[in-house]
Amino acid sequence: MKVTRRTFVKGSAAVGGTLVASRFLPSGFQTLLKTEAAPAAAPQEEWVPTTCWIGKQDCGILARRINGRVVKLEGHPGNPLNVGTLCPKGVAQIMAIYDPHRVRTPLIRTNAKGVSGQWRRASWDEALTLVAGKIKEVRAKDPKLLVWQKGRSKGKAFYDEAFVKASGATKLHHGAFCSDAGYRASEYTIGMSGVLHPDFRHVRYLLAWGWNITNAGGNQLCWITWPQQLSAARERGLKVVAIDPRLRGAGPFTDDWIPIRPGTDLAFALALCHRLIAQNTIDREYLRRYTNAPFLVQADGTFLRIDGKEQVWDEQRGVARPYDAVAVRPALEGTFTVSGAPVRPAFQAFKDHVSPYTPEWAAQVCGIPADAITRVARELGEEARIGSTTVIDGVTLPYRPVAIMAYHMAQQELGFQAVRAMLTVMMLLGAVGAVGGQRIDVGGWAIHENFEKLDRIKITDPPYNIYLKDSPYFPINSNNSSLVARVMLNPDKYGVQDRPEMLIVHMANPMVSFASQPDLIESYKKFPFVVVIDPWLSETADFFADVVLPAATIEKYEGPSKASDQYLDGVALRVPPMQPLFQSRGDIDIYLDLCEKAGLLYGRGGYLDHLNAALKLKAPHRLPLDRKPTVREIFDRWAKSEGIAEGVAYFEKHGVKVKGPIPAAKAYGYAADPPFGGVRHRFYGEALLRYQAEMRARGAAEIYWRDYTPFPTWRAPTMTASPAEYDLYLITYKMIEFKQSRSSFIPLLNELAPRQRLDINPRTARERGIADGEEVWVESHHALTGETRKVRVRAHYTQAIRPDTVGLPHHYGLWSHPGAKGQGPTANALLFTGEGYVANTADQSFHVKVRVFKA
């Protein structure tokens, strides 16, 4: 950094000498001279701890900085998430920092929207004034008309919480394209927020259910953490069964591949339940004590309640008693009569419910041999070791070393119920919250507010907001932006009055990364004013932004982020390893200034006030509400408020604060006090029936309410009604080389996988005369409207996919970055959204029937 006059002169003389030499010598001659440059001064080498910016979980990073220039990003050895390692994206993001095609200054649009943008460079002051003025104008009408959409933004407290609350904006997020169907199912059923993952330290039998072991993350955490735990578990003897239409490179980690037909996971899970009951490998003790399985269900499907209390059948006394009565011995099976009416325990009802779901039946539906199902059920039953216990942290706990890892597979038309059925499998085995068993949230056993919220049905009268919250269409609602697009194109159909006036897109690129691209392209034209906050000119910005605000990449303060791998607890902070490049700025800086200019920053209810709450700042570290702090100061206060005396300097030095091991009482539902947070798991989803009744009463069509059933119930997915010529299932998947749709322009990564490809079984391809690497058309069909969409891609032979299934990775389809041109289409151009292609929770399905033919 410090350049004295002397070193400068010396340096320039050396440079000058080389220049002169190169002027007069043919370059060949120079190569004869050894040119080991003796550095005038040893370069100043520093290591800056920070966190990964490209992935979802903010792995710990040590940035190597030479004379102020970052030359490498390495894994932070002290961060429990990644233990000194990085995935390919984590390493290669260094080229994203130095990308000359980043947005370098704020941009203001000079041409019409809906086509590729032309821009005028603007000062930050001009751009922010313009945006803030617009925010003020819109908020004056109705804050809800300001829509704030995020993709993979970090620092939730600053954006999702403080900004959204301070501005009153309508928030859109990406959950409905990720795994939110699974979140809703788990929140409603178990009370935990998450999908499903095992207690890797103790698990011995794992169903990797649609889990892309070698290429994508898993429940809540990024790819790097889960495979590390999987690999360690396998070395301890873990057996892995992959239930997936595509092997997804899980080869060395899979003992048994069950290539299930796409969209039939629910049938498989129901057949497993059928077998578990038939085998009598059931943890009755757990079902009785911690679930509503013994609750008596009346003929109409509702619980028998006396004085508002659910009843169970006491086996010893032969009468119905409140479930929480002293010394009650609830029956699980049988049919009883109470007050002349027939009742049966929910378990009995379930037993009756699954009796037709035999392995032979499921084998037909799932396109796999029946004995695969029986085998898995048998092994599950054996490996669950029902009745066994083990000691953890001095506490004796049930030991059920079987679990499911499922995450993105939740995004299918029957996703909500499929995940509920998987949870039911685990409930039958008593594995939920047991050692080695089923886990849901890496954060420990805490009951999510949705456990109660979703039980209390809330369906209101119109008008509804743009994502149909509290509507009879999608009463359990995962906030699907693609569905928003459909709604905005036809608001009256859904009783929506709001016409959003302004959209702030933060680190999202809906145009490419959300399903049903044609709908999105149409609907985003309807936002009168669009602001994009992004380091790159995303396709969304290119077509629709009025203003683009250049955000920094890794070179900023951001966080705090959880650094827990489900065993160690920690917290990390992103620290800028160098100054923001060009005129880009840290996102939090942008929000602070924007709020200040829009009059949202100061005072009660302002951004700073909400920030105090969101960051849980304690006095005396709370932010004063009348002064704009620097971002570093905010984090300094936060760190001190967390009891870290050095403040932010601690993170600038260490990067991560490891708090220590997560105690058994937090990790295991059984060890929690009270066990499982004091709730009874919803083996029987009574509220779902009540949802259905309410929806029907409000005149919602069957397509909306048909999956609101108390037990997961199989039906054929809508897509199967497509004509027979659409004979293939399309699935989508992730590649380890890229993160979502915002990294395929990084040259270090895209040389690994430069083009979109259609995974196809060679048998299927040869039947159609398609050679490996040949161009083909993939045409999708909407089973309800008959609409077709098609894209052209190259075929990629693989024996690791079902012959009736083809697969397309996400990540491609960008057009505005020169480094991503010609990579081929996004899978989202083929997918449909709306009724038939979303779950009952508005979650996007990533399945569609297609036909493939030679181009």
Next chain:
Amino acid sequence: MAMRVEPLPYRVGQISTGTLLLIVVLLGVVAQGLYAFSRQLTEGLVVTGMRDIGTMGGPAWGLYIAFDIYFVGVSFAGITTAALVRLLNLHALRAVSRLAEVLTIIALILAAFSVLPDLGQPLRGVVHLLKYARPQSPFFGTFTMVIAGYLFASLVYFFLDGRRDAAICAARAGRLQWFYRLWAAGYRDTPAERERHRRVGFWLSLAILPMLVIAHSTLGFVFGLQVGRPGWFSALQAPAFVIMAGVSGVGLLIIIAAIVRTTLEAQDRLTPEVFRWLANFLMVLTAAYIYFMLVDWLTATYAAPLHESRVTSALLFGPYARIYWPSVAALVAAFYLLLRQFLTGRYSIAVTVLCGALVNVAAVGKRLLIVVPSQTHGAMLPYPSGTYTPTWVEYSIIGGLIALGTLLYIVFTKVFPVIELPEARQEMGHR
């Protein structure tokens, strides 16, 4: 002195318009080659069709190396013919011995030049080879024996062998008289001198023959010692290289002899007898090469290891079949024609020339097939097969080299009698 206007024999010193035109065209081709080379020097070898073996799916050696081998191979003809004439007293072939020597020298110069564009750092190549070359590397032989030893020995032989004719030429006035005098180096064709030259020639031939075997074998060793490249590792490489060198060299010599015979009106010296000898020589060599090829075939198809058989199938049925089979066909056809001539005793210069052309086409093809397929299809790890399409730069440089060789040959024929002057003429030059 000025009254002597009698022209030098074999049109030395006379340049017709046709020749001039040819020279201009050749210069143009050389210039194009130089331009291509300059592009390559600036941008690097990326302008060629070569790429890395393995993930890039390319051959690291391509046209340059193939033609390097070809040029070295062609050089076989000269010294062999000269040596045979010398050692076996084959007077019938005396007339082509200088034609052959020139061919050898020019071919070796081209061989040296064709390595340079193949090097990533040509300048370093020259300096570092002199400075650091390692005897352990099979390249050492090519570089020292072929380029230095073989070329130098040929030059020495050529120089000594040409002194008599130089002395004859030097007897006439002309712009190049100094040159002839220099070359003659005081030669007066006394019996003592003749005897001395005969003796030297004999010993030189004796010394050069093993050089020749070593040189062509070392080139074979460049490939034959590589266990890592299926299709290369074979004891047969060295002898096969010697034989193939003979085939292409003699073939080209036949063509050159035929051209010289008509253009320089040397029918009296380059008699059908000469061509008969060359044809039979070529027949024997071709037969030997076909034998090697059959042995190679049998070995490569009967019990070849996995990777060997992959290369073989790429050659026989894969992307290289369209070079392989025409090459084989050319060889077999040439052999058939030569054998028929031999059996019937009816020799035709035209047919012999055709055979020379056929075997040279085959030689170029076979050279390419030795070099490239083992790289693109000889990976021992499951890399995808590679491809190789030479670019305009490679074609231009090789074209430029061939043009340069032709040019040098033409220029030489214009400054020196390319056929040894007959005994009868020596009186004229003798003062």
Next chain:
Amino acid sequence: MARYAMVIDLDRCTGCRACMEACKVENNTPRANFWMYVFRFEEGEYPNTRVWFMPRPCMHCDNAPCVKVCPVGARYKRPDGLVATDFDRCIGCRYCEVACPYGVNYFNWKRPERNQYLDWTDAEAAAVLAPYTNGAVPPYKNPDLERAYGPERRRIAGGGHLKGVIEKCTFCVHRVERGLQPACVANCPLFALHFGDLDDPHSQVSQLLRRRSHFRLLEEASTEPRVYYLGGKPPGSDTRQIETIRARA
């Protein structure tokens, strides 16, 4: 003197190719050069498909064909077992490359400014970044790579130095001499790569090789590689590469 070797645990490798990227950034290797390459393999037919992965660094053979054939001694074997390439010596004949049965050599086909990611002869790109990188090409240029290493003080580290010379995996000699692990080993998210001294019986590599069965690639070529694979088996005749990287310079 240490006897360095790499041990690769195929039971752990997920084929993520993070090692390739770590290598690229650490060593500044040019576009399409993969000193570390990860094969993704498929065997058998649906539904009995086997998928597995195999990293391929330079094998640093004890009987290295490349060292044997190098005409100028640019490729040489160090006493600690590393097979090094002196880029001040190399003449660019690529004989090492054709001699190597593993396909680990990469030639600098282009001049350095065009060889890296993005074309740095593009004046705009260069000018835009110059204030932040001081004109370094690539922007993450590692200064350690210019220095000389080993008792022989030869420049053998890193890649992309100059046009027309051969380069390959150095086992990160510049890191190893500082007591660090090679970049790929240090970064492997699955801890599938190990590096250490075979002469030290307590080193992790020695212990792993004692404890577990292992193989080396193409033992039949008697190259005596210094890279050992644990678990699995060498690729066979029915092993197909999938998701092949086809990047060309």
Next chain:
Amino acid sequence: MRATLTRVIVLAGLILAAMSFALALPLRIPGVTVFATAPAGSDGAVPYLPALFILGIMLVFLAAVVYELLPDRSPPPWPPAGAGRRR
């Protein structure tokens, strides 16, 4: 005299070639064969040995020029009796 000189040159050339060849091989480490890769680097003892080797080979052939071109003072003892017998 001429013959002696020729012999000397041939001999010098051969010795030069042989010596430079030998020195160019890294034979310094015991137990390492010629074709093994010498650990200490594979350089020759000193630089420019290959150039000397080539020079040696050239000298051998240059001897022929010397023999033929040098003025003949005394009856040549070269070549040895056997060679001259031809014809």
